[in-house]
Amino acid sequence: MIILKNEYEIAIMREANRILAHLFEHIEPMVQPGITTIELDREAELFIRSRGARPAFKGYRDYPATLCTSVNEEVVHGIPGPRVLESGDIVSIDVGALLDGFYSDAARSFPVGVISPSARRLLEVTRDSLEAGIAQAVPGNHLYDISAAVQKVAESGGFSVVRDFVGHGIGRSLHEAPQIPNFGRRGKGPVLQEGMTLAIEPMVNMGTHKVLIKSDGWTAVTEDSSLSAHFENSIAITKDGPLVLSAP
Numbered sequence: 001m002i003i004l005k006n007e008y009e010i011a012i013m014r015e016a017n018r019i020l021a022h023l024f025e026h027i028e029p030m031v032q033p034g035i036t037t038i039e040l041d042r043e044a045e046l047f048i049r050s051r052g053a054r055p056a057f058k059g060y061r062d063y064p065a066t067l068c069t070s071v072n073e074e075v076v077h078g079i080p081g082p083r084v085l086e087s088g089d090i091v092s093i094d095v096g097a098l099l100d101g102f103y104s105d106a107a108r109s110f111p112v113g114v115i116s117p118s119a120r121r122l123l124e125v126t127r128d129s130l131e132a133g134i135a136q137a138v139p140g141n142h143l144y145d146i147s148a149a150v151q152k153v154a155e156s157g158g159f160s161v162v163r164d165f166v167g168h169g170i171g172r173s174l175h176e177a178p179q180i181p182n183f184g185r186r187g188k189g190p191v192l193q194e195g196m197t198l199a200i201e202p203m204v205n206m207g208t209h210k211v212l213i214k215s216d217g218w219t220a221v222t223e224d225s226s227l228s229a230h231f232e233n234s235i236a237i238t239k240d241g242p243l244v245l246s247a248p
């Protein structure tokens with residue numbers, strides 16, 4: 001069952017997600033060669049708490065941190081630690097917060113120092129695929145119109161979409177129905193309605209779409225060690241179309 005939210009609930013979710021957009025603005029300048037992923041995590045936790053919210057991922061299924069920091073071939077759920085970011089890396093930062101009973105969830109992939117033209121294109125295409133998916137989030141469309149739009153942009157760019165992780169509904173739980181694959185056929189899936197709140201999150205790989213989980217039980221990496229990017233926004237479907245909640 002997909003839980004619809006009223007305008008008051010959506011207003012709270014907007015605030016919970018706005019914190020994440022502001023967090024990205026705050027930490028983007030810190031994403032430089034020489035910083036460790038745990039330093040980014042500490043800063044993010046302080047930032048979220050200073051806004052009166054709580055980190056959403058910490059403690060979720062025993063996840064130990066505020067951020068997921070996934071570097072290069074890491075797809076999602078990389079655990080912050082002593083790893084030092086180097087020029088040429090890309091790092092995907094995924095974060096959620098809990099404010100007044102509602103969750104937020106968003107991710108951005110950042111370049112570290114100077115990155116290759118192909119890595120830059122991967123970041124651009126992944127962001128474009130998210131935008132294309134969001135544009136389909138209008139009442140009357142079908143859920144997999146979002147999926148198909150994401151897939152088309154990613155694959156037209158010469159990249160592959162991860163199958164093993166999906167976007168999701170979001171609200172009083174971090175993960176609600178429906179699951180939102182990043183591949184699918186137009187015209188399929190439930191009909192989208194005003195009041196649905198969705199976290200749309202393409203993970204796009206340079207090589208194979210296949211992923212493996214490392215021995216830490218969390219970190220997903222590409223099977224062929226090719227680069228991977230991840231952009232996520234939480235949105236609400238309104239009568240006027242998609243409202244991006246995780247925007248400044």
Ligand code: MF3
Binds near residue numbers: 057058061106232
């Ligand atoms: N954005 C990711 C998701 O929707 C966040 C993972 S939550 C974690 O699943 F706590 F498990 F890391």
Ligand code: CO
Binds near residue numbers: 106199201
């Ligand atoms: Co998510």
